[in-house]
Amino acid sequence: MKCNRLVDAGRRQFLRGGMMATAGAVATTVMTPEQAKARALARVEMPTNRLANIADLVVNEPLDITYPDEESLGVLLKLGEAVEGGVGPDGDIVAFSVLCPHKGWMMTYSPEDKSLNCPGHHSRFDCENGGQQIWGHATNNLPQFLLSVDDKGDIYANGVDELIYGRLSNVL
Amino acid sequence: MAYKRQIDRLPIIPADAKEHNVTCHYCIVGCGYKAYTWPLHKQGGTNPDENKFGVDLSEQQYQDTEAWYAPSMYNVVRQDGKDVHLVVKPDVDCVVNSGLGSIRGARMAENRPSKVTGTQQQRLSDPLVWRNGVWQPTSWEDAMDLVTRVTARVVTEGSEDDLVVSMFDHGGSAGGYENTWGTGKLYFESMKIKNCRIHNRPAYNSEVHSTRDMGIGELNYAYEDYTLTDTIFMVGANSMETQTNLYLNHMVPGLQNGARMVVVDPRRTLTVHSSEQYAGPDNILHLAIKEGTDMALFNAILTQIVDQGWMDSDFIGNSTFQGGEAVAEDSAHPAGLGSLDYAMQTCRTSLEEAAEICGVPAADIQKAAEWIAMPHDDGSRRKCVTCYEKGIIWGNDNYRTIGALVNIAMATGNVGREGGGVCRLGGHQEGYYRPSDAHVGRPAEYIDQFLIRGLGGVHHIWACDHYKTTLNAAEFKRVHKRRADMVKDAIDAAAGGTRDQLIDAIVAAINAGGLFVVDVDIIHSQIGQNAHVILPACELNEMNLTSMNGERRLRLSEKYMDPYGNSKPDCLIAAEMARSMEHVLREMGHDAYADQFKGYDWQTEEDAFMDGFNVGNPEVTYDRLRAMGNDGVQEPVVGYENGVLVGTKRLYADGTFDRHGRDDKKALFCAAGWRGWQAAGKAREQATHRFWINNVRANIFWQNQFLDQKNEFVQDRFPYPFVEMNPDDMVDMDLKPGDLIEIINDNGVTQGMAYPTPSSKRDQVAMVFGSPAGSQGNVVNPGVNELVLPDYKHCWGDIRKVSNATRETAGITFKSKEVML
Numbered sequence: 007m008k009c010n011r012l013v014d015a016g017r018r019q020f021l022r023g024g025m026m027a028t029a030g031a032v033a034t035t036v037m038t039p040e041q042a043k044a045r046a047l048a049r050v051e052m053p054t055n056r057l058a059n060i061a062d063l064v065v066n067e068p069l070d071i072t073y074p075d076e077e078s079l080g081v082l083l084k085l086g087e088a089v090e091g092g093v094g095p096d097g098d099i100v101a102f103s104v105l106c107p108h109k110g111w112m113m114t115y116s117p118e119d120k121s122l123n124c125p126g127h128h129s130r131f132d133c134e135n136g137g138q139q140i141w142g143h144a145t146n147n148l149p150q151f152l153l154s155v156d157d158k159g160d161i162y163a164n165g166v167d168e169l170i171y172g173r174l175s176n177v178l
Numbered sequence: 179m180a181y182k183r184q185i186d187r188l189p190i191i192p193a194d195a196k197e198h199n200v201t202c203h204y205c206i207v208g209c210g211y212k213a214y215t216w217p218l219h220k221q222g223g224t225n226p227d228e229n230k231f232g233v234d235l236s237e238q239q240y241q242d243t244e245a246w247y248a249p250s251m252y253n254v255v256r257q258d259g260k261d262v263h264l265v266v267k268p269d270v271d272c273v274v275n276s277g278l279g280s281i282r283g284a285r286m287a288e289n290r291p292s293k294v295t296g297t298q299q300q301r302l303s304d305p306l307v308w309r310n311g312v313w314q315p316t317s318w319e320d321a322m323d324l325v326t327r328v329t330a331r332v333v334t335e336g337s338e339d340d341l342v343v344s345m346f347d348h349g350g351s352a353g354g355y356e357n358t359w360g361t362g363k364l365y366f367e368s369m370k371i372k373n374c375r376i377h378n379r380p381a382y383n384s385e386v387h388s389t390r391d392m393g394i395g396e397l398n399y400a401y402e403d404y405t406l407t408d409t410i411f412m413v414g415a416n417s418m419e420t421q422t423n424l425y426l427n428h429m430v431p432g433l434q435n436g437a438r439m440v441v442v443d444p445r446r447t448l449t450v451h452s453s454e455q456y457a458g459p460d461n462i463l464h465l466a467i468k469e470g471t472d473m474a475l476f477n478a479i480l481t482q483i484v485d486q487g488w489m490d491s492d493f494i495g496n497s498t499f500q501g502g503e504a505v506a507e508d509s510a511h512p513a514g515l516g517s518l519d520y521a522m523q524t525c526r527t528s529l530e531e532a533a534e535i536c537g538v539p540a541a542d543i544q545k546a547a548e549w550i551a552m553p554h555d556d557g558s559r560r561k562c563v564t565c566y567e568k569g570i571i572w573g574n575d576n577y578r579t580i581g582a583l584v585n586i587a588m589a590t591g592n593v594g595r596e597g598g599g600v601c602r603l604g605g606h607q608e609g610y611y612r613p614s615d616a617h618v619g620r621p622a623e624y625i626d627q628f629l630i631r632g633l634g635g636v637h638h639i640w641a642c643d644h645y646k647t648t649l650n651a652a653e654f655k656r657v658h659k660r661r662a663d664m665v666k667d668a669i670d671a672a673a674g675g676t677r678d679q680l681i682d683a684i685v686a687a688i689n690a691g692g693l694f695v696v697d698v699d700i701i702h703s704q705i706g707q708n709a710h711v712i713l714p715a716c717e718l719n720e721m722n723l724t725s726m727n728g729e730r731r732l733r734l735s736e737k738y739m740d741p742y743g744n745s746k747p748d749c750l751i752a753a754e755m756a757r758s759m760e761h762v763l764r765e766m767g768h769d770a771y772a773d774q775f776k777g778y779d780w781q782t783e784e785d786a787f788m789d790g791f792n793v794g795n796p797e798v799t800y801d802r803l804r805a806m807g808n809d810g811v812q813e814p815v816v817g818y819e820n821g822v823l824v825g826t827k828r829l830y831a832d833g834t835f836d837r838h839g840r841d842d843k844k845a846l847f848c849a850a851g852w853r854g855w856q857a858a859g860k861a862r863e864q865a866t867h868r869f870w871i872n873n874v875r876a877n878i879f880w881q882n883q884f885l886d887q888k889n890e891f892v893q894d895r896f897p898y899p900f901v902e903m904n905p906d907d908m909v910d911m912d913l914k915p916g917d918l919i920e921i922i923n924d925n926g927v928t929q930g931m932a933y934p935t936p937s938s939k940r941d942q943v944a945m946v947f948g949s950p951a952g953s954q955g956n957v958v959n960p961g962v963n964e965l966v967l968p969d970y971k972h973c974w975g976d977i978r979k980v981s982n983a984t985r986e987t988a989g990i991t992f993k994s995k996e997v998m999l
């Protein structure tokens with residue numbers, strides 16, 4: 007039954023390394039009134055990032071992505087059956103954060119029942135149902151990345167519907 | 179489609195935010211949290227010097243970071259009359275949970291009442307009185323006067339036995355030492371009320387009489403024993419879901435250290451599945467016995483231990499009673515108690531007999547005995563920690579079954595020692611401090627039946643909702659409503675009259691069989707629909723509150739916000755009720771009786787604490803507890819040295835036992851004779867219905883969902899109570915996931931939503947308890963044990979489809995809850 011694919015085991019090391027490197031990097035800044043005004047949007051402005059092309063996707067095989075920046079890891083999935091919120095010609099392409107909203111462990115994808123599963127404390131989320139927590143300890147459902155597809159089949163992420171683990175603003 | 183909060187940014191906790199110690203409101207584990215509050219017009223920043231964590235929040239924070247909080251951990255609440263930001267997040271430094279939150283506790287902030295964010299607007303803000311055909315808001319003075327005038331008339335014209343009281347006895351939430359003392363002093367000292375019951379059972383009694391009669395208090399270990407043990411023996415409990423961070427932060431490390439686990443439960447719980455992931459399936463033994471047969475299993479394990487010579491003879495010789503029978507079986511003791519030899523005359527059960535009764539292989543029972551008691555190769559004794567909960571507490575033959583389990587721990591010397599203990603896991607935290615309840619008697623009155631028989635005239639209810647959490651609930655509700663309606667009609671008919679005329683009309687309706695109902699609660703509950711006066715209480719952190727957890731860890735959970743509206747702490751409501759009783763009784767000319775209601779001049783909850791708990795525990799004060807922080811101190815507190823309260827890590831470490839009050843301080847074994855179904859009506863019900871309706875809990879809900887019923891994240895996941903069913907049974911009955919079903923038997927009907935569960939056995943379903951959208955108690959028969967302990971767990975019924983899935987139930991996920999790694 008251990009047929010699950012790790013999203014990307016290697017990146018965990020990367021993350022650990024990253025943790026060391028961040029301390030004390032930014033100096034205190036004072037905002038001018040103009041800057042404060044420029045930033046006074048009601049919502050965080052999310053970038054539009056190209057994630058992949060439809061041709062890159064294999065049904066039920068997770069593709070590693072990041073959004074809105076490379077520190078926020080996710081998966082892009084072509085589920086094989088249309089789902090609510092799915093994009094593409096078959097309405098079956100979705101993308102989710104893979105950082106567990108409980109304590110931020112990295113989750114693995116189970117192709118068997120199209121869920122993301124956390125090795126930390128066993129929370130799991132349904133990729134066919136908007137990332138609803140099937141069972142677990144998190145107090146929100148899994149952040150889903152909002153997608154669009156252009157004429158060339160390029161898939162873009164444009165937004166997120168929940169706060170991503172490990173950041174108090176979805177755009178850092 | 180899953181509920182999303184659409185929150186993309188949260189206010190940052192500034193470096194100078196106020197910090198408060200919080201113990202989680204909810205389960206027995208009592209995880210440590212920190213609450214941070216700061217003025218609404220201020221905010222922290224991403225620079226390390228601008229935020230509480232001292233880290234650069236413009237960078238991604240990683241796995242297990244302290245420097246992140248979920249949207250559910252944020253709210254805007256009132257503090258000293260001003261709106262403030264609030265974050266309540268798990269405390270990484272607390273020994274209980276080491277920074278882990280759970281799906282319940284990590285929503286504490288979101289489940290606070292807020293007029294700014296609109297959360298929990300169901301909270302009661304003002305007293306309500308039934309008037310002019312509806313509940314009308316009014317002042318405390320007016321509402322309390324009505325309560326005490328009716329109560330005083332009834333207890334003076336009749337007796338205190340006409341006042342029926344349902345009162346919580348737990349810690350956390352709105353319980354705790356302050357509030358149990360307030361109600362306890364009122365009803366057990368100023369009055370001597372004996373017709374009373376507790377929030378979750380129909381009498382005023384212990385849930386675990388037998389272990390106490392054997393000399394062993396039920397919370398005797400330290401959580402660290404799970405990391406020090408060889409074997410975890412879990413019975414009728416599902417800690418991954420219901421004592422979440424005890425499981426994750428103590429049991430899992432134990433398993434990862436090489437401990438094995440034996441789980442006794444008819445259902446394959448998530449605890450079994452997760453433990454297999456953590457420890458490997460070879461180290462987990464799940465005994466999926468037939469429902470209600472635990473005692474036969476325990477007796478066979480004990481017999482194996484005795485016959486193999488795996489007992490701890492020193493412990494038995496030094497610490498247990500030696501002279502045969504010590505306590506005979508009688509109406510207050512459903513089993514005899516005495517020496518091991520004495521108990522074995524009754525308990526002796528062969529592997530084969532037990533295998534037949536329990537429906538599990540004899541070899542598995544043998545294996546369980548080995549894992550629990552067989553000495554290591556070097557001859558040293560095996561350590562085993564035993565834990566149990568509602569599976570046997572709300573199970574068949576409570577007294578003898580728990581006794582049979584405690585026998586095993588005693589025979590192997592696993593009490594009061596590292597890596598041992600034989601403990602209840604618990605539901606709520608504990609927080610019981612009351613005057614003696616000896617006048618209640620044993621067996622205690624079966625209060626639900628007392629009310630159903632038309633007895634009692636006034637019913638005071640303190641944060642109990644028997645509509646959702648009693649047995650035989652369908653009948654209870656019918657009668658309670660009918661009797662309360664008689665009084666409502668009388669009030670309606672007396673409209674326009676004077677207060678005296680109103681009281682006369684109410685008392686006349688009571689004398690005709692009516693019931694005057696006073697409900698003290700934080701929300702307008704289901705049983706509150708029958709109330710004539712509703713008094714708004716507040717919860718912890720809207721007041722200071724002390725409680726202890728499942729390893730007796732006492733903490734002060736600090737007030738960080740105002741009570742909602744005009745609500746008050748229960749202890750101060752009880753004090754106000756007492757003062758009003760004194761005034762009314764004096765006016766009525768009952769001076770001597772009025773004098774009994776003196777001594778309630780408390781201004782704050784701390785006054786109630788000093789009047790109660792501190793008198794019995796003079797070392798313990800708010801200031802000292804505050805200084806002990808989220809780690810608190812393990813009760814009993816035995817001293818105060820160098821600015822630190824000194825506690826007790828484990829009970830009975832010296833090998834003497836006193837919970838039964840015996841001078842010899844020897845523990846007693848229980849002669850736990852197996853007798854099949856103990857409670858009336860169970861055997862017949864089992865024979866006449868297809869499905870066993872197991873009554874279970876789930877991690878997402880706290881208790882009867884009193885707050886969660888207005889939490890969108892929770893209700894989006896389970897809009898109806900789930901009924902886990904084997905998929906083949908569903909196919910049989912043409913049921914699809916999410917279809918609404920009815921469960922029917924002679925006791926009543928309830929409803930739920932079919933949830934396909936491949937690990938469920940055929941003809942057994944597991945329905946979540948206490949749901950506002952379908953009470954499992956409706957179909958539980960009135961059967962109790964000799965000491966009025968209900969057997970909620972054993973209920974059989976037939977299942978019928980009510981309708982196809984609704985839009986809400988069709989939209990949820992029905993995948994297996996078992997993790998797939």
Ligand code: SF4
Nearest residue numbers: 202205208209280283
């Ligand atoms: S495990 Fe219990 S005490 Fe801990 S956070 Fe969850 S509900 Fe609260």
Ligand code: FES
Nearest residue numbers: 106108109124126
């Ligand atoms: S980090 Fe995923 S379940 Fe805890």
